[in-house]
Amino acid sequence: MNSPAGIDVDPSGNLYVADDGNSPIQKFTNNGDFVTMLGSKGSKNGQLDRPHDIAVDSSGNNVYVAEQGNFQIQKFAADGKFITKWVLKMQMTINFKISIVLLSISYSLMY
Numbered sequence: 001m002n003s004p005a006g007i008d009v010d011p012s013g014n015l016y017v018a019d020d021g022n023s024p025i026q027k028f029t030n031n032g033d034f035v036t037m038l039g040s041k042g043s044k045n046g047q048l049d050r051p052h053d054i055a056v057d058s059s060g061n062n063v064y065v066a067e068q069g070n071f072q073i074q075k076f077a078a079d080g081k082f083i084t085k086w087v088l089k090m091q092m093t094i095n096f097k098i099s100i101v102l103l104s105i106s107y108s109l110m111y
Contacts, residue, residue, distance in 0.1 A: 002020070002021025003021030004017050004020075005052045005053065008056045009056070011058065013030030014028065014035065014060075015027070015029075015032075016038075016056055018052060018053055018054040018065060019051065020051065023041035023042075023047070024038060024041070025037065025039055025051060025054060036079070037080065038065070038080040039074070043069075045074075046074070046076070046081075046082030048067055048069075048074065049068075049069025050067055050068040050069035051068075052068045053066040060078055062075055062076070063075070071087065072087045073085065073086045
């Protein structure tokens with residue numbers, strides 16, 4: 001890892017790490033064993049640029065990634081398959097604002 005910036009844990013205890021210095025999201029078991037990567041470097045669907053924060057929903061089936069490089073939030077399945085994305089209308093380079101967006105999405109999915 002280069003610059004881990006955001007982490008979250010799914011209901012099974014798997015750890016997801018958003019590494020701002022590397023593009024893919026890394027998924028590990030609760031024992032620390034590598035499972036898979038979500039995304040690759042780039043700007044197309046399923047590609048990431050400077051992923052900075054991450055949120056896993058309460059079911060553990062959906063992973064949300066906030067990117068500083070592409071100014072968007074992407075939704076992936078837990079197995080790494082791209083689902084959809086939301087492009088942010090204004091550049092949100094302040095980490096706090098990105099985290100608030102992720103918390104809002106996570107909250108609305110839980111309730």
